[in-house]
Amino acid sequence: MTARILDGIAAAADVKNDLRRRVDDLSREGVVPGLGTILIGDNSASRSYVLGKHRDCAEVGVVSASIELPADSTVDDIEAAVERFNRDPTVTGFIVQLPLPTGIDEQRILEAIDPRKDADGLHPMNLGRLVLGVDRAGVDSPLPCTPVGIVELLTRNGVELEGRRVTVVGRGITVGRPLGLILSQKGIDATVSIAHSRTPDLGEEVRRADIVIAAVGRPHLIRPEWIKPGAAVLDVGVTRVGTTSTGKARLAGDVDPGVAEVAGWLSPNPGGVGPMTRAMLVANVVQMAERSHRSAAGDPHVALR
Numbered sequence: 001m002t003a004r005i006l007d008g009i010a011a012a013a014d015v016k017n018d019l020r021r022r023v024d025d026l027s028r029e030g031v032v033p034g035l036g037t038i039l040i041g042d043n044s045a046s047r048s049y050v051l052g053k054h055r056d057c058a059e060v061g062v063v064s065a066s067i068e069l070p071a072d073s074t075v076d077d078i079e080a081a082v083e084r085f086n087r088d089p090t091v092t093g094f095i096v097q098l099p100l101p102t103g104i105d106e107q108r109i110l111e112a113i114d115p116r117k118d119a120d121g122l123h124p125m126n127l128g129r130l131v132l133g134v135d136r137a138g139v140d141s142p143l144p145c146t147p148v149g150i151v152e153l154l155t156r157n158g159v160e161l162e163g164r165r166v167t168v169v170g171r172g173i174t175v176g177r178p179l180g181l182i183l184s185q186k187g188i189d190a191t192v193s194i195a196h197s198r199t200p201d202l203g204e205e206v207r208r209a210d211i212v213i214a215a216v217g218r219p220h221l222i223r224p225e226w227i228k229p230g231a232a233v234l235d236v237g238v239t240r241v242g243t244t245s246t247g248k249a250r251l252a253g254d255v256d257p258g259v260a261e262v263a264g265w266l267s268p269n270p271g272g273v274g275p276m277t278r279a280m281l282v283a284n285v286v287q288m289a290e291r292s293h294r295s296a297a298g299d300p301h302v303a304l305r
């Protein structure tokens with residue numbers, strides 16, 4: 001038996017179809033959602049990710065703006081770019097592409113973003129609301145894109161989370177940490193373990209799981225013999241492991257290819273979680289445009305802060 005595919009390209013297309021309708025509704029009210037991206041330095045992988053984000057926006061009628069800064073930019077230069085997007089009414093949500101050049105205080109930059117425009121959901125106010133499990137006056141704050149994309153990919157394929165045991169491998173701030181919080185939330189009700197590079201027996205943690213999510217960036221770390229037969233396995237990490245004969249980057253996921261023979265469901269990499277991450281970014285931008293429009297229209301239940 002071989003695992004069924006959790007097709008992120010197909011699920012992202014469905015998400016974008018839903019978004020297109022919401023964007024059309026907004027446009028009838030004269031509102032156009034806008035994504036901003038800030039890219040610092042000349043990292044070709046980062047540039048191609050950012051281009052993909054602009055392409056996704058164009059597909060659903062969301063406009064986008066980009067700021068590119070040189071690799072030797074100072075914290076002040078980057079904060080000035082953040083400030084520009086904070087003030088720009090055509091940008092309803094924006095991101096600062098990570099990682100930042102070495103020596104730049106990432107936390108300081110993330111905190112400079114207006115939390116109402118935080119399309120990545122990585123501002124401490126939004127992460128704090130996730131920890132607390134609160135939303136203000138029925139308004140959800142933006143959530144990190146990859147974790148929400150993972151939940152959508154599973155639920156759209158009919159993979160149940162309630163009552164399931166999930167092992168998340170990785171505790172990073174963009175995936176593992178917030179994913180653990182989201183999966184254990186009321187209404188989702190999975191039982192979550194967070195494993196990481198210092199977990200003494202990773203195989204033991206993975207063996208118990210109905211759902212395994214690997215987000216560490218260690219090629220083929222997750223072994224077929226660790227997988228409970230029929231489990232759902234999501235491969236999030238990517239590592240460059242060399243170059244092909246044509247000079248393209250050779251990439252490897254966190255999940256050993258042999259896992260496909262044991263798992264019930266497998267998200268490919270590429271073509272799994274990545275496209276969902278991008279779709280959820282567009283979703284956050286659209287949601288923020290809806291919220292700021294309703295709040296400008298005087299609905300007291302949507303004014304944040």
Ligand SMILES: Nc1nc(=O)c2c([nH]1)NC[C@@H]1CN(c3ccc(C(=O)N[C@@H](CCC(=O)O)C(=O)O)cc3)C=[N+]21
Pocket residue numbers: 048049052095096097098099120145269270271272273274275276277278
């Ligand atoms: N502020 C910030 N927000 C991010 O969300 C963010 C970031 N910084 N820094 C880097 C990581 C990485 N990331 C990816 C998203 C989608 C794909 C993706 O769609 N990948 C395709 C293949 C890539 C391609 O075809 O070029 C796939 O998996 O099928 C990859 C990587 C977002 N990140």
